[in-house]
Amino acid sequence: MKQLVDRYGLTLTGAMLLATFVWLVGMVILPYLVMVDFSFRPNLLPADVGSERDHYTFDNYETLFRNEIHFVVFLRTLWGSALATFLCLCVAYPVAYFLAMMATPAQAATFLLLLVIPFWINEILRTFAWFIILAYNGPLNGVLRLLGVIASPVRWLSGSWGVIAGMVYAYTVFMVFPVYNAVLTLDRNQVEAARDLGAPLWRIHWRVVIPHAKPGITVGCILVFTAAAGSYIVPSILAAPGTRWFTEIIYQWFYEGQNWPQGSAYAFLLLLLCLVFVFGMMRIFRVGLSDIAR
Amino acid sequence: MESKTARLIINIYLAIFLLYLFAPLFVMIAAAFNDSKFPTVMPWRGFTLRWFSDLWADDRIWGIGDEDGRLGAVANSVLVGLAVVVIAVPIGTLAGLLLDSLRGRVRSALYACMVAPLLVPGIIIGISTLIFWTRLGISPGLHLSTIGQCSFICSYVMLMVVARLQRLDRSLEEAALDLGASHAQALRLIVLPYLRPSLLTAAVLAFFQSFENFNTTLFTRGGANTVTIFIASHIRTGVTPEINALGLVLISLTVIAAIVYTVRRGATAAIS
Numbered sequence: 001m002k003q004l005v006d007r008y009g010l011t012l013t014g015a016m017l018l019a020t021f022v023w024l025v026g027m028v029i030l031p032y033l034v035m036v037d038f039s040f041r042p043n044l045l046p047a048d049v050g051s052e053r054d055h056y057t058f059d060n061y062e063t064l065f066r067n068e069i070h071f072v073v074f075l076r077t078l079w080g081s082a083l084a085t086f087l088c089l090c091v092a093y094p095v096a097y098f099l100a101m102m103a104t105p106a107q108a109a110t111f112l113l114l115l116v117i118p119f120w121i122n123e124i125l126r127t128f129a130w131f132i133i134l135a136y137n138g139p140l141n142g143v144l145r146l147l148g149v150i151a152s153p154v155r156w157l158s159g160s161w162g163v164i165a166g167m168v169y170a171y172t173v174f175m176v177f178p179v180y181n182a183v184l185t186l187d188r189n190q191v192e193a194a195r196d197l198g199a200p201l202w203r204i205h206w207r208v209v210i211p212h213a214k215p216g217i218t219v220g221c222i223l224v225f226t227a228a229a230g231s232y233i234v235p236s237i238l239a240a241p242g243t244r245w246f247t248e249i250i251y252q253w254f255y256e257g258q259n260w261p262q263g264s265a266y267a268f269l270l271l272l273l274c275l276v277f278v279f280g281m282m283r284i285f286r287v288g289l290s291d292i293a294r
Numbered sequence: 295m296e297s298k299t300a301r302l303i304i305n306i307y308l309a310i311f312l313l314y315l316f317a318p319l320f321v322m323i324a325a326a327f328n329d330s331k332f333p334t335v336m337p338w339r340g341f342t343l344r345w346f347s348d349l350w351a352d353d354r355i356w357g358i359g360d361e362d363g364r365l366g367a368v369a370n371s372v373l374v375g376l377a378v379v380v381i382a383v384p385i386g387t388l389a390g391l392l393l394d395s396l397r398g399r400v401r402s403a404l405y406a407c408m409v410a411p412l413l414v415p416g417i418i419i420g421i422s423t424l425i426f427w428t429r430l431g432i433s434p435g436l437h438l439s440t441i442g443q444c445s446f447i448c449s450y451v452m453l454m455v456v457a458r459l460q461r462l463d464r465s466l467e468e469a470a471l472d473l474g475a476s477h478a479q480a481l482r483l484i485v486l487p488y489l490r491p492s493l494l495t496a497a498v499l500a501f502f503q504s505f506e507n508f509n510t511t512l513f514t515r516g517g518a519n520t521v522t523i524f525i526a527s528h529i530r531t532g533v534t535p536e537i538n539a540l541g542l543v544l545i546s547l548t549v550i551a552a553i554v555y556t557v558r559r560g561a562t563a564a565i566s
Contacts, residue, residue: 004395007467009477012391019388024407027445031422038425095311098304111308113556118315120552122506124525125541129318131529132325132333139321142336169318201300222413230415233508237529247417254513260425267421271414278413 039264060265070249070266077246078273080160081228084167088224089217091168092175096216097209099176100183101191119173127237130166131157134238162238163245167228174227175220182216183209218285226274246270319545326538333535345535349543352536354524367524370436371505374520377440378447378504379497385444386451387493391485393452394459409453411446416509419445424513438514443504450503451496458492459485495555502551 005013040056048054064070099108118126133140134156141153156162186209194204210217228234235245250270253263282288325333329342349355357366365373393404411419423442424434432438462485470480486493508522515523521544528537 007395012477016388016392019385020392023385023448028411031426034426035422094307116552116556117549120548121545124522128529129322133318133321138334139336226413226415230417232417233526267418271418274415
């Protein structure tokens with residue numbers, strides 16, 4: 001603290017502390033606490049707030065386990081996000097490896113620029129593109145029929161597969177960059193040594209490259225999983241009516257059910273799901289917070 | 295160093311990957327020129343620019359205040375974006391300066407708090423902001439969207455500031471103070487000029503993050519439209535290729551911004 005005042009003087013130190021306080025307490029911590037507090041309360045009319053009916057309850061959390069449909073949606077969100085994360089890793093890993101270990105600097109620079117472009121394009125537009133492609137009368141069915149692969153059009157946008165496809169497309173770039181950064185620090189000699197000693201290709205990756213890239217893979221998985229579990233736009237555009245995502249249920253509680261405490265409870269459950277995933281991954285792969293935010 | 299077949303396989307894979315990455319975007323752009331009510335490229339019903347003239351004439355997008363004073367989606371998005379820059383860049387910078395001067399446990403704890411908003415799904419940021427402020431008696435609207443967006447955009451600014459400060463030569467500051475500069479002068483004449491490139495990039499990035507934001511805005515916006523909200527609600531209810539035309543405009547802007555950003559970053563990396 002004294003160091004801080006020595007470096008910046010009292011006024012500036014005060015400004016820094018105040019700004020940080022306003023941000024972290026006023027915009028982050030208090031809103032979360034209020035949301036959690038709200039989620040343990042019954043849904044009351046404004047007149048009843050503070051009356052004897054205004055007491056803490058687990059009701060809003062029990063709803064998830066009482067309502068079979070919501071519970072299925074919750075599991076689908078968990079499973080679908082995990083699957084999308086895994087598929088993103090499968091798609092992104094060879095690209096990241098190529099960029100870090102095989103490409104010439106000029107190739108890598110061009111390729112990275114190409115990757116940055118879809119990364120910056122809005123998620124909604126990227127999802128909308130798949131909405132056009134996968135439409136019943138859309139180009140995918142058209143091309144496949146021209147090629148004679150299918151006889152009649154396929155309904156791609158039924159069930160959850162459209163959502164998974166859209167998420168893999170939207171979030172693969174989140175995986176490429178961290179994995180690329182991690183593989184980049186691997187000494188090529190290690191790969192060559194493994195090869196000289198006769199290791200087959202899969203074993204070089206399994207025993208040398210992947211262990212080294214673990215922090216990057218972890219970060220990529222965390223980014224993709226939280227984006228997928230918290231996505232509202234991809235399922236709302238690409239999911240069939242019968243296969244909703246948990247975020248859509250939360251939205252319903254707020255804007256159709258007008259039951260904000262219930263919605264808060266579901267939102268907190270979603271947050272817990274993401275936190276369990278984040279800290280679980282960080283623990284399993286022994287990665288720290290400072291590795292994530294780069 | 296690799297065998298020829300391995301090279302071939304990875305090249306084929308990369309070609310498919312690039313096709314996968316860009317084909318959907320080209321399909322979407324092409325659909326903006328197709329004379330068909332539903333956005334598609336097959337069947338091709340002929341080239342038209344009418345979706346662009348529809349887009350250009352659409353007051354819901356470009357409006358700058360109708361009789362009730364409601365703004366169009368673009369004006370709303372730009373205003374929110376500017377407000378986010380004005381709030382998040384100073385806060386993120388001050389927080390970054392603070393973090394840079396701390397060491398040990400306090401630093402790690404504060405750092406964890408500062409990056410945590412980046413790991414929280416955007417809809418939860420929106421919901422917590424909505425509930426917190428409505429309980430204080432402030433009704434939803436774009437002002438809440440601004441606050442909600444700032445809560446995590448500050449983190450980006452902070453990270454960029456801290457990254458640059460790590461390479462700042464502290465002896466410059468100390469020399470200035472020893473030679474009688476006030477703390478404010480040292481900040482104004484040494485630290486801020488040094489941070490300038492990062493602050494500019496951070497401002498641009500903050501604006502883009504805000505402009506692109508959907509999840510946080512969805513819950514906090516009240517009834518107001520931003521560009522992302524407008525697009526999303528149109529895709530769900532009666533989509534026309536007007537959205538594709540808008541998409542083409544946005545993609546063009548993004549591509550230009552991405553190229554400028556990358557080239558600039560390459561340039562600053564080369565000199566520092």
